[in-house]
Amino acid sequence: MPEGWNEEKDGLKKSDDGAMPDDGTTDKAKEFEGCSDLEIALATCWKRCLNVDGLLFSASFLDLGGTPALAKSLAMDIEQATGQTLDPETVLQLENFGALSTIISAPEIPLRDLIVTFQEGSQKTALICVHGITYYREISTISSPDTPVYGLLAKEHQALVSTVGEGQDQEVDLDRLIETYYTMIRNLQPKGPYQLIGHSFGGVIAFEIAKRLRNEGEAVDKLFLIDALLKDPFYPYMVQKIVKLFRLIRQGNWGDLGRIMRRVGSKFMRFGRHWQYRVSPSKLSPSSPALAERVTGKYRQVMHGYIPAKGVYDSPVILIRAHKTRTLSANRDDYGWQPLIGPPVEFIDLPGTHLTCVVQPNINNLERYFAKNTSV
Template identity: 30%
Template sequence: PPVITTEGDAVHFHLPAETRHALAEMALRGGATMFMVVHAAVAALLSRLGAGTDVPIGTPVAGRPDEALAGLVGFFVNTVVLRTDTGGDPTFTELLDRVRQSDLAAFDHAGAPFDQVVQAVAPIRSPAWHPLFQVMIAYHPAARPLDPLGGVTALQEEVDTGTAKFDLAVAVSEEGDGAIEYRTDLFTRGTAEKIAASLADLLGRVARDPDTRLSRLSVDPIEHPAWEPLPTAPRPPGAAGIEARLCELFADVLGIPRPRPDESFFELGGHSLLAGKLINRVRTEFAVQLPIMTLFEAPTATALAERVTSPHRAGHGLDVLLPIRTGGDGAPLFCVHPLFGLAWCFSGLAGLLDSPVYGLQARGLNRPAALPGSLDEMAADYLAAVRTVQPAGPYRLLGWSFGGVVAHAMAARLREEGEQVGLLAMLDSYPLLPGEEPETGDDEQDALRFLLRLAGHAARGPLDRRGVVRYLRAAGGVPAELEEPTISAMIDTAINAERLIQTDRHPHFDGDLLFFTAGVDKSGSELDPSRWRPYVGGAIEDHTIDCEHHELADPEPLARIARVLKERLR
């Protein structure tokens, strides 16, 4: 709904005594509280239902954290946002420890007024959702009988108000009674009942086996309502004219006949280089400042026209999962980013393949996030994103440069979990061989030089990160479209990637590998797809592409790669 409503309802569940006792013992062993156990369970459930691995949840707090308030009369209540990291497929015990640490840190600042926190974070605001979280949790101690009031017996009675303040509000009591309050314009009662049952089942499962990994926690799948046609909404004045002009710009930039308004720029043959050209034309034509990522978020003339008239809407251009082509035949192809974390380079595949295409991008490009500590942690995080689109295999994976190393780790993990891998493909990706010593050097300086080179600039002498970031933003091209924190996060991603390649062990994948070698400037090089032989059990098929490593996503090399992929994806 475009505006939050307060119409709601509630469903109830109950935790048996043996489950409550086991959960309490788990909390005691981990130095946690039952509130933290419930928090961890709700975060795990939301993550498994598709909320991602960065799950913010709100909770009410009351008290007087400031001694200056001790003498005042009144009910001092506040809201605290608890940010939960479920990435890396932790066990529930490990997740509970993360929750314990983050909750304690958050409660240390429980006196910070919620409205001031919102102002400091400055999120994209909308009347359709709460600014920092949409799910509230609470844990209630055992209720005490009310004292008689002047000889009158007092009882507590729960009243159904038919309202809901949040999308979901989960409350669990010490006696095991649980309730989920939900907004009826977002959830049906059947869906809310499934969520409640899944939470109760999840708590029962981790009570029996606290070391269960999140990926092994089964949840009742939420059925999405069937699509139904809606009445055509009136269009804002001038929208049709903007849409028509955008179709003309699509045709001009792509060199094709005028497309339909619902056709994707990338499926029509566009790629990341042409995306910059089109966005520059849009800026000039409509006098609006749109970043290049807008085209990845709104790739049709219809969607882009809405951004032209409302340029400050939030998008997904820097999210971990980047939709490049959502329609098509067969299972999706998931493309893992190269060294600096962006997957925009794969946009050209949208017009070259018949299958859906999604990019996988480094976490932390759009908001601060912890860097993965291992290839396996990164693989688990990306697979969680993949499963929001494709819950079961066979999976199709492609990676370029460092992304090939990650795609290989993802494939190996999938096979360990009993899943099928239909395709593992790499674009000029190479591992360290067993016993091979990594090169040593200044990782940050190497990353800065490589980033400048990719942007078409040479560098000599020591480099300063802030200076490089500001230079790139002023020099034009894709880096100029990004904010300074995003470029800095890309540099951190590259440094961490080099560390993982040098220090982490590559797993073994028992399937085949489809490899594309960048053939230019390989004379005398020891880089060869056979380096993967210790880590790949099946056949290694190599196709040489006549280009340099950094040119593999250029239109002509990518077209040759796509012809081979298209045959394999049938």
């Protein structure tokens, strides 16, 4: 059984509509805590195919109502999501979800790009979430039921996590990632209109892909950038912080000043840990916060060196700003994006931090935006 999965008790019965009831035994916010993106992709396929809410590790595929037709459907979903082929007969014999995860997650299985269908729909333009699965799961819960929502994660990211987790070094190739995601999007949806959403480093990738699609004559209805903060071209990062500090002192904003001082201190501590990792790398478990920090540090290096190609993007951009990033880190309200974009950038401000702004209850402002815009 993969570490971090929550096990539910026997005896839960499906409701009249076939769904498992939410009796409070499952904390949905923590259901996937400590799990890999591959495990989450598999769980999404499993739950959608069998029409269950939770993962009952004591229940087999057949116990949950599995049939030969559903086994074939699940095998097809898994192949679409992970690129891995699975015999429907093998699916029928699965003793529980953990057995499926063990088969697909075996070390000898090569890494593949992941495409997870968070929500099926056919009447509206699909919302394609770039460079992540875990972070985007709640996006589907606030989208119209008619909007297909997909999460894309390149095998290059999985390889980076694996390599860094083994205590080895690996550089991030931004151009290669952009090409990989562009191909994934074109294969998933050959023609526009498109709607793309990217968080942080994923926002840069989504922006470059959107520009490429527009240059090729495709329509991009909306590009959502979640807390993607560009490097200020005039000041190095720490100079930005010093400028921000003096501005807060001049304004007498002692509350934000104290918070930003703590953030600057945490940056120095993070730099110290990052240097420690470089000089004395060690192996880390997949669920370790230190591993996530190492990988994030790799992407942060690329973000700090990112120089957008010349040319102005000519389609709508919605910048989703986390409160703490906007007040404590950003020197510009537009996070540096407006000079690269023709139309005025729209803003959606959410409570929380860089990592918590699109989870409940902070996501409510985005939910209201989706409700007012028929395309999502």
